Amino acid sequence: MNKELQEIEDKLRESRLPDTDFSKSRYETWHRLIKAQRERRKPKTFSFLNNWVWTFASLIIIALGIIIMYYLSSL
Incomplete structure (x- = not known):
């Protein structure tokens, strides 16, 4: 994946005009780079x-914390 990322970055730096439509190729290249x-x-x-x-796990942990606080405050 790093090799592909490096290849895309090099292609963008060199700004070579591709054989196909440049705007489409540039759009696809930028999206491949971002991905x-x-x-x-x-x-x-x-x-x-x-x-x-x-x-769900966060909600359970928060609920357990609230229950423990109520339990400790009632002691």
Whole structure:
């Protein structure tokens, strides 16, 4: 992936005119570059879990914290 990202960055720096429509090629190149940068920045740990799993887990942790605070305040 780094090789592909480097290739895209070099192509953009050199600004070579492609054989096909330049505006379409430039648009596709920029989108490939942005996609590669997002993939590079994406954390690898626990990335297999969906966003709703993280939301649900956060709500459970908050609820447990509130229950513990009420329990401790009643002592």
